[in-house]
Amino acid sequence: MVDVYNVKALDYGSAGDASATIKRKLKQLGVDSTILRRIAVASYEVELNLIIHSLGGTLTLKMSPTEILLVSDDIGPGIPDIEKALQEGFSTASEEARNLGFGAGMGLPNMKRNADEFSIESASGAGTHIRMRFQLQ
Amino acid sequence: MEDKRYHSVRLDTDKCKACTNCLKRCPTEAIRVRGGRAHIIDERCIDCGECIRVCEFHAKYAQTDPLATINSFKYKIALPAPSLYGQFKRLASASQILEGLLRMGFDDVFEVAAGADIVTRAIRERMRSMSPDEYPVISSACPAITRLIQVRFPELISHIIDVRQPMEVAAMVAKREFCQKKGVPESEVGCFFITPCAAKMTAIRNPIGQEKSAVDGAISMLEIYGLLAGHIKNYPGEIKLSRATSYGVGWANNGGEALAVSPENSMAVDGIENVIRVLEEIENNKLRDLVFFEGAACTGGCVGGPLTFENGYIARNAIRTLMKTADLRHPDSAVKASYLTKYPLQTTQKITPTNSVMKLDEDIAEAMRKMEQLEQIVKSLPGYDCGSCGSPTCRTFAEDIVRGHANNMDCIHILKDQLKIMAQKMVELAKTTRE
Numbered sequence: 001m002v003d004v005y006n007v008k009a010l011d012y013g014s015a016g017d018a019s020a021t022i023k024r025k026l027k028q029l030g031v032d033s034t035i036l037r038r039i040a041v042a043s044y045e046v047e048l049n050l051i052i053h054s055l056g057g058t059l060t061l062k063m064s065p066t067e068i069l070l071v072s073d074d075i076g077p078g079i080p081d082i083e084k085a086l087q088e089g090f091s092t093a094s095e096e097a098r099n100l101g102f103g104a105g106m107g108l109p110n111m112k113r114n115a116d117e118f119s120i121e122s123a124s125g126a127g128t129h130i131r132m133r134f135q136l137q
Numbered sequence: 138m139e140d141k142r143y144h145s146v147r148l149d150t151d152k153c154k155a156c157t158n159c160l161k162r163c164p165t166e167a168i169r170v171r172g173g174r175a176h177i178i179d180e181r182c183i184d185c186g187e188c189i190r191v192c193e194f195h196a197k198y199a200q201t202d203p204l205a206t207i208n209s210f211k212y213k214i215a216l217p218a219p220s221l222y223g224q225f226k227r228l229a230s231a232s233q234i235l236e237g238l239l240r241m242g243f244d245d246v247f248e249v250a251a252g253a254d255i256v257t258r259a260i261r262e263r264m265r266s267m268s269p270d271e272y273p274v275i276s277s278a279c280p281a282i283t284r285l286i287q288v289r290f291p292e293l294i295s296h297i298i299d300v301r302q303p304m305e306v307a308a309m310v311a312k313r314e315f316c317q318k319k320g321v322p323e324s325e326v327g328c329f330f331i332t333p334c335a336a337k338m339t340a341i342r343n344p345i346g347q348e349k350s351a352v353d354g355a356i357s358m359l360e361i362y363g364l365l366a367g368h369i370k371n372y373p374g375e376i377k378l379s380r381a382t383s384y385g386v387g388w389a390n391n392g393g394e395a396l397a398v399s400p401e402n403s404m405a406v407d408g409i410e411n412v413i414r415v416l417e418e419i420e421n422n423k424l425r426d427l428v429f430f431e432g433a434a435c436t437g438g439c440v441g442g443p444l445t446f447e448n449g450y451i452a453r454n455a456i457r458t459l460m461k462t463a464d465l466r467h468p469d470s471a472v473k474a475s476y477l478t479k480y481p482l483q484t485t486q487k488i489t490p491t492n493s494v495m496k497l498d499e500d501i502a503e504a505m506r507k508m509e510q511l512e513q514i515v516k517s518l519p520g521y522d523c524g525s526c527g528s529p530t531c532r533t534f535a536e537d538i539v540r541g542h543a544n545n546m547d548c549i550h551i552l553k554d555q556l557k558i559m560a561q562k563m564v565e566l567a568k569t570t571r572e
Binding site: 065 | 289291
């Protein structure tokens, strides 16, 4: 089963809609609550990253009885220094995003911590591709 | 007496008009309208009482014990919820209510507000031994919220504080103190909670966290309001019966518990939809600094309960005024430490998730197959969420079809389209037969 969610840049009004839908679905599927919470945290963070940092992109949810894949693809602007971006507390969030309570620099670290497998590909001027895998059994 | 399927919230089928008011407001999607009346899905119902509030035909009601039940015990003790004090204006003090309850025929009174004082101190002691990764601690005071977490947020169950509710503690202390004073066996004493809501009634018959409730019954505030109003008149003013602190009395209002338990880094949310929104945030780990969370299903807290008489906002102010007349010390100094050791204040049973009713199937592969089917059905539905089919939303309707509880022709919009097509076909048929 594959679901694709379009996430618009700077659309704070819809922030959390995609991850809320994902969470509701996984609850209906009966995904173990401990794993579900990790996916909930990671999907919320990745969705918010698309809104705050990207120029827009998609969130893809792939479900199978053994694993859940969460893939984020955006059209830019890309991350110049991934190492730095993965450090806790490092943030390039705008003033606007910070005023809304975001930009604690925990987004990527939280994704990495909660996923069983985490990979990120990006370059300045290109898009960012994040892939997270969650083992179900 | 304990019944795992017991629910206080009931339906009077004669009064039900099969409208969609309760259907649309149920926070756990536990109601369906089928065959000209509402049905409550027991496994999903959390007894929050939202449907009682919105039903203009009074078809939804809370089953409580009639006042006459107290006569089944030789000695009867009243346990007034703090919210009872908010039902009357211009009280001299809480003692006026307590004196009124005695005049009504109770042999003794014990304030649930005083139980809340003991619980406050117990929770604070308990939280001292907790580590920050156990935060936020979630209040167990509102049984509807505990059940909501069981059904919709099983991952947060471990955050619910494992200290008994004020009502339970009040019953234990009241019974033991009365028996010691009078030298009578506990079996002859009945403790009756004066309740603002259905959820507490359910919590007595079908307890969470312990095998058996210490409370023997729950009497609706609405039932005794008139009687009690008569008995609180001509209050001499010098009778001192109240022992609760202003903090304990404050538990009647949303935020009262949080103020007493954890004035720093706590949050109090009222109204079940608001509570759901904040629990979603907690689930997403967004409230990292939060230490204590108090959620109340009713607007304003217990003063907004469906079985209260006075407007919840007026009651809230009455409580605030009354708080000034109570002992102003914090429960930490007002409650004797011996209470924490003399009584079993901790819950004895683990709270278990009840979310399996939300799953499409116990087998995840089968659940996925049903989910795909569900998505296909959702696409074929108009998306008006009108409720005419008897399910609260188009999505729930699709879920009901997948579960085999509904048929797509129950959707009047699909039916209308089908009829249009059939009518067209008949016209065409008529034309062809004429030639």
